[in-house]
Amino acid sequence: MTAAVELTNPDWLGPLVSRTFHGRDVFAPVAARLALGAPLGEAGPAVDPGTLVRLPEPVVRAEPGRLTAEVLTVDHFGNVQLAAPGALLDGLPQRLLVNGREAVRGRTFGDAPPGALVVYPDSADLVAIAVNTGRAADTLQTTPGALITITTP
Numbered sequence: 001m002t003a004a005v006e007l008t009n010p011d012w013l014g015p016l017v018s019r020t021f022h023g024r025d026v027f028a029p030v031a032a033r034l035a036l037g038a039p040l041g042e043a044g045p046a047v048d049p050g051t052l053v054r055l056p057e058p059v060v061r062a063e064p065g066r067l068t069a070e071v072l073t074v075d076h077f078g079n080v081q082l083a084a085p086g087a088l089l090d091g092l093p094q095r096l097l098v099n100g101r102e103a104v105r106g107r108t109f110g111d112a113p114p115g116a117l118v119v120y121p122d123s124a125d126l127v128a129i130a131v132n133t134g135r136a137a138d139t140l141q142t143t144p145g146a147l148i149t150i151t152t153p
Contacts, residue, residue: 004052008044058083065152069127071144078135081128082148086121097151098129099140109133119150 007013007030014025030043058070060083069084089105096103096119103117112118112132117139122128129136129148142148 002049003040004047004049005040006044006047009042012043059147060084060088062088067127067150068147069150071142071146071148072126073144074137074142077130078137079122079128079130080136080140080142080148081122081124081126084127086125086127089119089121089127092150093152095153097153099142099149101139102153103129103150 007026012030012033014029017025033043034040058072059068060070061068062084067084067088069082071080072083073081075081092105094105096105098117098119101117103119104112106112106118106120108120109118109130109132111120112130114133116132117136118130118132120128120130127150129140131139137143140148
């Protein structure tokens with residue numbers, strides 16, 4: 001069964017609902033009540049699920065010797081997180097190309113020489129790209145939504 005409601009019941013929300021922290025102020029308290037067995041219908045009025053807008057899935061294309069994936073995030077250190085699961089790195093060689101630039105497959109930043117790109121599965125088990133003592137986003141001149149291609153040389 002699929003159901004959707006508008007989260008309007010003030011008893012189900014945090015004491016103050018900010019404009020930017022809905023995960024903390026709206027979704028977490030509602031999820032807690034649902035986890036405790038409260039009926040979804042008490043959270044607010046029903047919404048026709050057919051009227052909800054679905055966001056497009058991020059791009060992930062895996063082919064032999066080639067992985068193309070959308071940049072999900074760039075953190076404040078300039079590390080680049082892709083939409084691809086980390087398991088797609090399994091079986092790839094140690095030496096790679098990222099958008100035509102030399103890189104190494106590793107587990108930590110130190111697996112690459114200073115200034116070099118390293119491709120690794122991050123803490124969310126997604127493919128990520130970093131530069132040892134640098135900023136991968138600057139090196140690759142990329143931002144969220146862009147496509148990155150990892151190939152074998």
